[in-house]
Amino acid sequence: MRWHSSRSYGELAQLNLDNEPILSSSFSWPYYSRRIRRHLPRPPTMFGLARFLTLRRLLVVVSCLCFSIVAAILCSGIPSNFHRIRDAENQLPQHSALVPGRKYLRFPGYLWGHGFNNVFQEHIVMAYLAYEANRSFVFEDYVWSHIPFPYTLYDFALRPTRMPLNAFISGASAGGPMEGREAVSATFWEEVCPPQRRHTLSPREAPKDADGSSVIRWWTEKLSDSREACLQIGSSNDVQALFDRFFFGGFRFLSLWPELSSSPILTRFAWSTLVQSAVARNRVLLDHGIPLETSNSSAISTVFGLVALHIRQGDYKRHCPFLAQEGAMYMGINQLPSLPDKFDPSLFAKDDSKRKAYYLEHCLPTVKQIVLRMRAVRRDSPHLRRVYVLTNAWGWWVSRLARALRLDGWEDVKSSLDLELDAEERHIAVAVDMSIAEKADVFVGNGFSSLTSNVVMLRMAKGLNVTSNRFL
Numbered sequence: 001m002r003w004h005s006s007r008s009y010g011e012l013a014q015l016n017l018d019n020e021p022i023l024s025s026s027f028s029w030p031y032y033s034r035r036i037r038r039h040l041p042r043p044p045t046m047f048g049l050a051r052f053l054t055l056r057r058l059l060v061v062v063s064c065l066c067f068s069i070v071a072a073i074l075c076s077g078i079p080s081n082f083h084r085i086r087d088a089e090n091q092l093p094q095h096s097a098l099v100p101g102r103k104y105l106r107f108p109g110y111l112w113g114h115g116f117n118n119v120f121q122e123h124i125v126m127a128y129l130a131y132e133a134n135r136s137f138v139f140e141d142y143v144w145s146h147i148p149f150p151y152t153l154y155d156f157a158l159r160p161t162r163m164p165l166n167a168f169i170s171g172a173s174a175g176g177p178m179e180g181r182e183a184v185s186a187t188f189w190e191e192v193c194p195p196q197r198r199h200t201l202s203p204r205e206a207p208k209d210a211d212g213s214s215v216i217r218w219w220t221e222k223l224s225d226s227r228e229a230c231l232q233i234g235s236s237n238d239v240q241a242l243f244d245r246f247f248f249g250g251f252r253f254l255s256l257w258p259e260l261s262s263s264p265i266l267t268r269f270a271w272s273t274l275v276q277s278a279v280a281r282n283r284v285l286l287d288h289g290i291p292l293e294t295s296n297s298s299a300i301s302t303v304f305g306l307v308a309l310h311i312r313q314g315d316y317k318r319h320c321p322f323l324a325q326e327g328a329m330y331m332g333i334n335q336l337p338s339l340p341d342k343f344d345p346s347l348f349a350k351d352d353s354k355r356k357a358y359y360l361e362h363c364l365p366t367v368k369q370i371v372l373r374m375r376a377v378r379r380d381s382p383h384l385r386r387v388y389v390l391t392n393a394w395g396w397w398v399s400r401l402a403r404a405l406r407l408d409g410w411e412d413v414k415s416s417l418d419l420e421l422d423a424e425e426r427h428i429a430v431a432v433d434m435s436i437a438e439k440a441d442v443f444v445g446n447g448f449s450s451l452t453s454n455v456v457m458l459r460m461a462k463g464l465n466v467t468s469n470r471f472l
Helices: 009-015 029-039 046-052 055-075 083-090 116-132 186-192 212-224 245-249 251-261 273-281 283-287 316-326 352-363 367-380 395-407 425-439 450-461
Strands: 104-106 136-139 151-154 157-160 169-171 198-201 230-233 269-271 301-311 386-391 412-415 440-445 469-471
Touching (some): 104 186, 116 136, 116 212, 116 425, 116 450, 136 186, 269 425, 273 283, 273 425, 301 425, 367 395, 367 440, 395 412, 425 440, 425 450, 440 450
Parallel strands (some): 104 136, 104 230, 198 230, 301 386, 301 440, 386 412
């Protein structure tokens, strides 16, 4: 047996080639473990890190990080300023001269900083109130932010802080012909209605919980008593909305539908020329060269065999569980009795887990649930062959859904991600999606979504068969 007292454990291991036990009376294992650990590199301490991150190095790191962020933002492109559309809007005939005796109605507390469809549904009802009051509606820009710069940051990309309304829509509520009651822009209002000429009515006076038709009737009578040419309801600092999300999200809206649907606000509605050109350029993506088919009961052409499917994700991963907790129902117009698909959570009132699953199936369905739902829609309408998915989901998820739908028998699946849009059109892509959904043979939407409710509203106002509107 060999004894080693002055060599390290590593040297001893190399010398112990005949696998004899290593024994020593002059060292212990803990002692040598401590010696070995002393030679290992120590983890950096805060003091050591501070010595490494000198001011110069820190400035280099921060500069590189800032450069990377700025480069990523600039790669997204500089948004259009929409000067061409703004000029066309300012040159509308009603903006050329002051018409004697014309009365105007503005809503300074209009919704801003929200998605287009929240703003759009409010815009439609406000325009309808002005029409009923025999006044010219004052339409606003689509405003995302009131900062004094042309662009703001959103999702690491530049976004216009405000855009002309006619970049999204045209028609009666955006300045189109309306027999002496043509809508005017806020810019024109500022010229013809200086502050000293304006008369303000408070929205706090209006009935709070009345149905939609009663609210419109109350305001129409109130406005008819005023001889003021420049009338506004509320102010820009007024937090009391005339028509809030509870109005559009509940049954109160339903009583307003018969009169609204037959008014010029909807019968003469049209998408902007920018939206129409984007749809026309992407037309072959949708119809494969098949001619449009016009329903005998409508004035709108539909893409035969195409079903538009609206899938909302993103913030809905938080929003849908909240809706289940609050016991929310479908958006107002999506509750119309004539629509074929009903939502009834009372069936699971005694089982919270089943009730939540019921909400998620209709609000945030899985790929498998979507495939099964679309299979049922195709069973009811066997001529359907192709799918267009309106969505804000990530590309990988959309690819997974498209693959599953094709495997289930759909001939072709396209989505919002497949559209070819230029620099201007990218910022009105939601309107391009909605225009496609409006023209689809069948539309399958999310009953909790304002986008879905607005598409259903436009399709029904154009006379499309009510049964062509389905829900997840």
